[in-house]
Amino acid sequence: MSSYIKRESRIGFLLCTPCLLFIITFIGYPLFRNIFLSFHDYNPLHSLEVTFSGLENYQWLVKESIFINSLYITILFTIVSVTLEAFIGFFVAYFLVKIKERFTKWGFRLLTSVFIIPYVMPTTSTGVAWRMLFHPSFGVINSMLNVKLMWLSDPILAFLSIVIADVWKTTPFFIFILLAGLISVPTEQYEAARIDGASGWQELRYITMPSILHLWIVTSVFRAIDAFTKIFDIVYILTGGGPGRATEVLPLLIYKTALRFFRFGTASALGVVAILISLFFGIGLLRRRT
Amino acid sequence: MTLFPVLWMISSSLKQDKEIYKIHPTWIPEKFTIEHYRELFSQFNFGRHLPNSAIIALSGTVLSVTLGILASYGFSRYSFPGSRVLLFIVILVRVFTPAAFVVPLYDMMSWLGLIDSLLSIIIGVTILNLPIVIWIMKVFFDEFPNEIIDAAKVDGLSSLGVLTHIVIPLAAPAVATVVLFSLIAGWNDFLFSLAFSQTEKSMPATVALANMDTGYKVYWGAMMAGGTFILFPIMIIAFLLQKHFIQGLIKGAIK
Numbered sequence: 001m002s003s004y005i006k007r008e009s010r011i012g013f014l015l016c017t018p019c020l021l022f023i024i025t026f027i028g029y030p031l032f033r034n035i036f037l038s039f040h041d042y043n044p045l046h047s048l049e050v051t052f053s054g055l056e057n058y059q060w061l062v063k064e065s066i067f068i069n070s071l072y073i074t075i076l077f078t079i080v081s082v083t084l085e086a087f088i089g090f091f092v093a094y095f096l097v098k099i100k101e102r103f104t105k106w107g108f109r110l111l112t113s114v115f116i117i118p119y120v121m122p123t124t125s126t127g128v129a130w131r132m133l134f135h136p137s138f139g140v141i142n143s144m145l146n147v148k149l150m151w152l153s154d155p156i157l158a159f160l161s162i163v164i165a166d167v168w169k170t171t172p173f174f175i176f177i178l179l180a181g182l183i184s185v186p187t188e189q190y191e192a193a194r195i196d197g198a199s200g201w202q203e204l205r206y207i208t209m210p211s212i213l214h215l216w217i218v219t220s221v222f223r224a225i226d227a228f229t230k231i232f233d234i235v236y237i238l239t240g241g242g243p244g245r246a247t248e249v250l251p252l253l254i255y256k257t258a259l260r261f262f263r264f265g266t267a268s269a270l271g272v273v274a275i276l277i278s279l280f281f282g283i284g285l286l287r288r289r290t
Numbered sequence: 291m292t293l294f295p296v297l298w299m300i301s302s303s304l305k306q307d308k309e310i311y312k313i314h315p316t317w318i319p320e321k322f323t324i325e326h327y328r329e330l331f332s333q334f335n336f337g338r339h340l341p342n343s344a345i346i347a348l349s350g351t352v353l354s355v356t357l358g359i360l361a362s363y364g365f366s367r368y369s370f371p372g373s374r375v376l377l378f379i380v381i382l383v384r385v386f387t388p389a390a391f392v393v394p395l396y397d398m399m400s401w402l403g404l405i406d407s408l409l410s411i412i413i414g415v416t417i418l419n420l421p422i423v424i425w426i427m428k429v430f431f432d433e434f435p436n437e438i439i440d441a442a443k444v445d446g447l448s449s450l451g452v453l454t455h456i457v458i459p460l461a462a463p464a465v466a467t468v469v470l471f472s473l474i475a476g477w478n479d480f481l482f483s484l485a486f487s488q489t490e491k492s493m494p495a496t497v498a499l500a501n502m503d504t505g506y507k508v509y510w511g512a513m514m515a516g517g518t519f520i521l522f523p524i525m526i527i528a529f530l531l532q533k534h535f536i537q538g539l540i541k542g543a544i545k
Binding site for chain 2: 018023278
């Protein structure tokens with residue numbers, strides 16, 4: 001290697017070093033510790049001993065319905081939420097594009113600003129606001145629908161409530177991305193269609209949708225991964241896991257096992273499984289792109 | 291529809307307690323009061339929690355953006371043995387469940403004596419942020435025209451000089467986007483804050499808000515006030531940097 005290339009590659013390496021050090025210490029080590037602990041019994045509340053227990057934790061996972069239940073809830077939640085967000089997001093974006101002509105640049109900016117709010121709102125604020133909305137006695141939702149539903153105390157309703165809150169919060173993700181995608185569809189296609197006499201519906205089906213399909217799917221996959229792995233805050237505040245365990249999503253289960261019951265060994269096993277699932281999706285995602 | 295919960299939260303925060311509990315809720319408070327906002331600072335110690343939130347957000351941003359920009363520039367512009375693998379790993383972190391890290395990190399922080407310290411939360415937040423920073427900045431650096439860099443080198447700038455004097459100023463929009471995302475993530479953080487903070491020494495407003503449900507009584511008025519209060523700074527920042535925000539979202543999804 002010439003000395004120039006050697007020097008270049010050294011610079012590149014140096015640039016990455018601080019970051020890599022951080023990653024190795026605070027991401028790499030925890031990962032391995034997780035795997036290590038998952039094969040041990042470690043309950044800090046009782047004793048600081050870490051005793052080897054082989055596959056006990058994993059056997060517990062597979063046998064106990066708690067984990068299976070949580071997995072089921074999380075998957076169900078992901079599917080329902082993302083589907084709702086994808087469709088509502090699309091329609092809102094489509095609608096926005098249609099009426100874009102009627103606004104000035106600033107007017108349109110103002111309109112889209114409104115949609116940013118749910119997305120950047122702290123999850124705790126969101127949780128708290130919706131918690132009050134869903135309150136059976138003085139919550140607005142019950143009073144507006146004129147019913148007396150026990151939103152947070154009924155298993156199915158509780159599940160619905162976290163779906164609603166999450167859809168409210170993250171639909172803007174779809175709205176903004178799809179909006180950009182829709183705007184970039186070349187207008188000549190629309191004009192040509194109109195000359196050929198296409199109706200609005202046909203326009204939608206044959207021009208709009210195909211051009212947006214790829215973007216839509218990619219966004220949905222991203223969102224699904226995030227929904228599956230990062231749903232925690234809202235559930236913690238709204239239902240704390242459920243009535244019973246009706247809304248105990250996986251991240252919440254891991255957290256509770258770890259920091260409420262202090263069963264670190266079990267929690268590590270849960271963590272390892274969660275990471276394996278994420279890896280599975282992550283690699284699938286990366287493969288499809290490259 | 292979009293603003294509905296937010297407006298309700300604001301409206302409730304201004305109502306007297308009695309009015310909050312009414313069976314048929316009203317939108318416009320009959321009697322305005324700011325007592326809940328006062329409660330935030332007198333009873334709930336927000337004067338301590340809000341600065342904590344701010345410190346976490348700012349420090350987390352500084353840390354993740356610095357580490358991230360250096361790293362993504364390195365990955366993008368220079369190839370060295372193993373760079374592709376490392377990049378792959380970094381991106382992979384984005385799809386991990388943060389909760390899975392809680393156990394070993396808590397253990398680690400405990401051993402380091404960092405439980406209930408702002409630093410532990412800042413580290414947690416950086417872990418969440420780094421992949422996004424690197425992802426977005428790498429896209430930017432990849433598309434950066436070589437001619438500018440070559441021209442600068444011909445003019446005699448060292449590689450580091452190129453980075454600081456040419457690339458970064460031109461990267462301002464991308465940097466703004468990344469800074470914005472990191473700030474939002476840091477300010478809104480809940481999982482790591484909940485896990486690592488125990489007293490007001492390190493507890494940010496997010497957790498304090500959740501704690502208003504004490505198990506005995508739920509302080510609704512203060513909760514709504516707190517919720518509104520926490521929302522405000524982020525909302526303003528997001529409004530102002532809207533363009534960057536949307537572009538960031540898009541770049542993150544498309545590439």
